[in-house]
Amino acid sequence: MSSDEVPHQGVLRPAPESFLSGELISAISRDGIDHHRRGLLRGAFGAAVAAMAGSAVASDPDIVTPPEWSRTLGKPVATNPYGLPSLYEQNIIRRQSPGLTQTDQASVAFTPLQSMFGMITPSGLHFERHHQGWVDIDPRRHRLMINGLVDTPVVFTMEELMRMPSVSRMHFLECGANTALEWGNSAVPTVQYTHGMLSGSEWTGVPLSLLLERAGYDRRAQFLLAEGADGSSMTRTINMENALDDAIVAYGQNGEMLRPEQGYPLRLVVPGVQGVSWVKWLRRLEVGDMPYAAKDEASHYVDLMPDGSQRQYTAIQEAKSVITAPSAGQKLQTKGYYCITGLAWSGRGTVTKVEVSVDGGRNWREARLEGPVLPKMLTRFNFDWVWQGDAALLQSRVHDSTGYIQPQRAELVAVRGTRSIYHNNAIQTWRIAPSGEVDNVQLG
Amino acid sequence: MSSDEVPHQGVLRPAPESFLSGELISAISRDGIDHHRRGLLRGAFGAAVAAMAGSAVASDPDIVTPPEWSRTLGKPVATNPYGLPSLYEQNIIRRQSPGLTQTDQASVAFTPLQSMFGMITPSGLHFERHHQGWVDIDPRRHRLMINGLVDTPVVFTMEELMRMPSVSRMHFLECGANTALEWGNSAVPTVQYTHGMLSGSEWTGVPLSLLLERAGYDRRAQFLLAEGADGSSMTRTINMENALDDAIVAYGQNGEMLRPEQGYPLRLVVPGVQGVSWVKWLRRLEVGDMPYAAKDEASHYVDLMPDGSQRQYTAIQEAKSVITAPSAGQKLQTKGYYCITGLAWSGRGTVTKVEVSVDGGRNWREARLEGPVLPKMLTRFNFDWVWQGDAALLQSRVHDSTGYIQPQRAELVAVRGTRSIYHNNAIQTWRIAPSGEVDNVQLG
Numbered sequence: 046m047s048s049d050e051v052p053h054q055g056v057l058r059p060a061p062e063s064f065l066s067g068e069l070i071s072a073i074s075r076d077g078i079d080h081h082r083r084g085l086l087r088g089a090f091g092a093a094v095a096a097m098a099g100s101a102v103a104s105d106p107d108i109v110t111p112p113e114w115s116r117t118l119g120k121p122v123a124t125n126p127y128g129l130p131s132l133y134e135q136n137i138i139r140r141q142s143p144g145l146t147q148t149d150q151a152s153v154a155f156t157p158l159q160s161m162f163g164m165i166t167p168s169g170l171h172f173e174r175h176h177q178g179w180v181d182i183d184p185r186r187h188r189l190m191i192n193g194l195v196d197t198p199v200v201f202t203m204e205e206l207m208r209m210p211s212v213s214r215m216h217f218l219e220c221g222a223n224t225a226l227e228w229g230n231s232a233v234p235t236v237q238y239t240h241g242m243l244s245g246s247e248w249t250g251v252p253l254s255l256l257l258e259r260a261g262y263d264r265r266a267q268f269l270l271a272e273g274a275d276g277s278s279m280t281r282t283i284n285m286e287n288a289l290d291d292a293i294v295a296y297g298q299n300g301e302m303l304r305p306e307q308g309y310p311l312r313l314v315v316p317g318v319q320g321v322s323w324v325k326w327l328r329r330l331e332v333g334d335m336p337y338a339a340k341d342e343a344s345h346y347v348d349l350m351p352d353g354s355q356r357q358y359t360a361i362q363e364a365k366s367v368i369t370a371p372s373a374g375q376k377l378q379t380k381g382y383y384c385i386t387g388l389a390w391s392g393r394g395t396v397t398k399v400e401v402s403v404d405g406g407r408n409w410r411e412a413r414l415e416g417p418v419l420p421k422m423l424t425r426f427n428f429d430w431v432w433q434g435d436a437a438l439l440q441s442r443v444h445d446s447t448g449y450i451q452p453q454r455a456e457l458v459a460v461r462g463t464r465s466i467y468h469n470n471a472i473q474t475w476r477i478a479p480s481g482e483v484d485n486v487q488l489g
Numbered sequence: 490m491s492s493d494e495v496p497h498q499g500v501l502r503p504a505p506e507s508f509l510s511g512e513l514i515s516a517i518s519r520d521g522i523d524h525h526r527r528g529l530l531r532g533a534f535g536a537a538v539a540a541m542a543g544s545a546v547a548s549d550p551d552i553v554t555p556p557e558w559s560r561t562l563g564k565p566v567a568t569n570p571y572g573l574p575s576l577y578e579q580n581i582i583r584r585q586s587p588g589l590t591q592t593d594q595a596s597v598a599f600t601p602l603q604s605m606f607g608m609i610t611p612s613g614l615h616f617e618r619h620h621q622g623w624v625d626i627d628p629r630r631h632r633l634m635i636n637g638l639v640d641t642p643v644v645f646t647m648e649e650l651m652r653m654p655s656v657s658r659m660h661f662l663e664c665g666a667n668t669a670l671e672w673g674n675s676a677v678p679t680v681q682y683t684h685g686m687l688s689g690s691e692w693t694g695v696p697l698s699l700l701l702e703r704a705g706y707d708r709r710a711q712f713l714l715a716e717g718a719d720g721s722s723m724t725r726t727i728n729m730e731n732a733l734d735d736a737i738v739a740y741g742q743n744g745e746m747l748r749p750e751q752g753y754p755l756r757l758v759v760p761g762v763q764g765v766s767w768v769k770w771l772r773r774l775e776v777g778d779m780p781y782a783a784k785d786e787a788s789h790y791v792d793l794m795p796d797g798s799q800r801q802y803t804a805i806q807e808a809k810s811v812i813t814a815p816s817a818g819q820k821l822q823t824k825g826y827y828c829i830t831g832l833a834w835s836g837r838g839t840v841t842k843v844e845v846s847v848d849g850g851r852n853w854r855e856a857r858l859e860g861p862v863l864p865k866m867l868t869r870f871n872f873d874w875v876w877q878g879d880a881a882l883l884q885s886r887v888h889d890s891t892g893y894i895q896p897q898r899a900e901l902v903a904v905r906g907t908r909s910i911y912h913n914n915a916i917q918t919w920r921i922a923p924s925g926e927v928d929n930v931q932l933g
Contacts, residue, residue, distance in 0.1 A: 119622020121593030126582035138570035149565030162693035162741035163657035178563020213607035249606035297606035
């Protein structure tokens with residue numbers, strides 16, 4: 046990808062600039078937000094804050110003359126009946142990686158993780174991965190069929206599905222190919238492109254178990270084939286165990302109907318499982334007694350091992366984490382305090398701990414987790430750090446509720462080799478140079 | 490408001506139509522999604538599902554000839570670098586209520602609760618309440634000053650604030666005037682207008698306690714004055730207790746920067762407290778030793794009591810709930826199963842139970858709560874109901890972690906009278922006629 050295509054910290058964007066070029070702020074204690082240590086905090090910050098304040102006031106024309114927005118009538122309510130981000134944020138968008146795929150319809154647009162907060166991905170920034178482009182289906186004409194090893198094949202309209210018992214649950218969605226280029230030596234320039242096929246949303250729909258009960262599935266049932274209504278007819282095998290556990294036939298995302306790029310009006314949600322199995326524009330579920338070996342599970346989405354064999358049906362997204370800021374392509378402008386922030390998740394359960402290292406994995410300290418910490422959902426972590434101006438190697442690693450610990454890249458490669466595309470959950474390293482510049486490096 | 494201004498269930502909208510006009514679905518047991526009772530479920534649904542399926546297949550041309558979206562190439566990724574809802578959803582927008590206020594800059598646009606899911610409000614549908622219109626402030630020029638009873642007055646840039654320790658938390662935001670017209674006999678036509686000044690978001694920013702510590706607040710400090718940078722210079726008194734507890738100086742909402750209509754680039758978040766105190770475009774916090782009696786707390790946002798006295802500084806939003814569907818303006822098209830759904834919240838803590846009545850409060854049954862149930866955040870509830878075609882009176886009531894139970898309207902009016910504008914948290918009643926039409930009624 047070309048370097049001029051990565052304006053991840055444009056002039057209109059306050060977040061990365063702010064994060065990276067602020068006035069000097071003195072070091073704070075690790076317990077900076079612990080109310081029991083106010084005295085310590087007050088002492089640590091007094092001088093630094095006074096210095097900041099003086100310089101800001103003296104140099105600021107808006108303090109002397111109120112800015113225009115404080116002196117004029119603003120815009121009416123409902124100027125935008127469906128609201129949009131600030132004009133100053135128009136650089137924070139999902140971005141395609143030119144050359145990564147041969148056509149723009151079978152391609153990827155990545156989420157700008159480096160500029161985002163919390164655990165919810167706004168639907169407008171949700172990553173895209175299509176196999177024959179996206180479509181905006183008329184919901185009055187859309188149908189879901191359930192056939193195969195069932196008492197009676199059934200066809201549901203959207204009206205019927207939306208009248209049924211519904212659940213709402215928050216889950217992450219990660220493409221199995223997220224972080225794929227890190228298997229090689231490619232230094233992908235930003236976290237948007239290394240980890241940006243990742244999102245966290247609140248999904249609403251009908252429990253898949255309920256629909257299967259309604260169809261009356263056979264005792265021989267062990268697998269489902271899920272099929273999409275777009276031109277690619279994406280087909281994937283789903284384990285019956287996943288289907289009956291926490292899978293959802295979803296029409297809602299983050300409080301409203303699914304977006305077209307996310308499968309409007311209906312998609313499958315299979316928590317913990319790679320994104321390709323969350324079939325979009327879902328039109329059919331076939332109940333069967335063996336895996337279907339569809340194109341996208343026989344020739345794609347398989348893992349090439351060092352001995353030349355292929356791992357197949359490796360659908361679960363293992364525990365993984367990444368520091369989203371500071372991250373490659375950003376620059377630390379001054380020494381002093383930084384709030385290192387990132388995301389952690391596990392397809393097998395709940396995040397129990399995240400640790401951060403600033404020396405390439407020699408020493409680790411525990412990060413703060415922002416709640417609620419939910420199963421198979423993103424967890425935001427924050428970590429207080431004072432940069433002294435030296436070179437540093439930033440890493441994060443997650444522990445999950447199964448006891449699993451995210452591996453270093455060398456550990457993962459020792460088992461998996463470097464010829465895979467999918468399922469790279471290695472620890473990511475960002476190198477900070479004494480100049481403050483941050484880039485993507487691979488250790489070992 | 491005029492009736493032609495309320496197209497809450499337009500032709501392009503699948504949700505209300507779907508919810509209301511689906512094929513007959515037979516009754517399901519209350520334990521419809523309980524995996525331990527699959528046998529019961531299978532028995533209950535078999536016949537109904539078979540009937541549905543037959544009719545759907547026979548009448549559906551798309552089953553015979555695949556629809557055009559299954560036979561053509563879709564749109565490229567990043568067609569919309571910042572994504573938008575489906576074209577079929579363009580009727581689901583926030584709406585102003587003409588005539589409610591004298592100018593469109595000091596007005597309200599309401600959230601379409603009747604068409605929404607879960608507990609997250611997408612930022613594009615967040616309600617608006619401005620006092621002199623909304624502005625889109627250049628974040629590079631925005632400042633936050635902390636002055637008053639502090640060791641040293643301080644001024645922060647956005648860059649400085651965004652480098653500080655941050656937290657992300659989910660909280661509801663409700664205008665103190667939400668449901669105001671229900672104090673009178675006015676039959677507001679939809680839940681969008683009765684309860685649509687309500688949202689649930691994930692907020693990210695600096696704990697206010699940390700900023701106050703940095704400024705070094707005085708021992709005499711008991712109150713804050715929060716001031717906005719828009720033309721109205723909205724000013725509100727905040728209790729120091731709230732300020733030091735869980736208040737946030739927020740720049741992030743639902744994963745991205747605040748929207749302009751929500752105070753970009755900085756607003757105050759005061760969980761549990763009415764919206765007017767969550768000052769938008771926040772530019773100043775003054776520490777003081779007494780309430781400030783600002784315009785919007787001396788002459789507005791006060792509660793006129795039956796004896797002619799005024800309650801002042803009644804900022805906490807008491808526990809409240811509302812059924813969002815079926816709700817006034819919708820129509821049940823057929824008998825059979827409905828999933829009654831709604832929202833519950835408490836400014837004093839956590840929702841512990843929601844009950845639903847279909848007979849105007851004589852009998853109550855417990856609803857399912859969708860997790861996670863978080864303090865001072867919306868909780869989605871769902872309730873299984875079989876409509877037999879008779880008249881019905883739908884109500885919900887919430888219990889919170891303090892033991893408080895949401896009052897019937899008559900109970901609230903017995904204490905507060907009917908001359909208030911603000912802080913109406915009474916149980917809402919929707920009447921269903923034998924025709925299936927739903928309207929807004931007041932009992933007792």
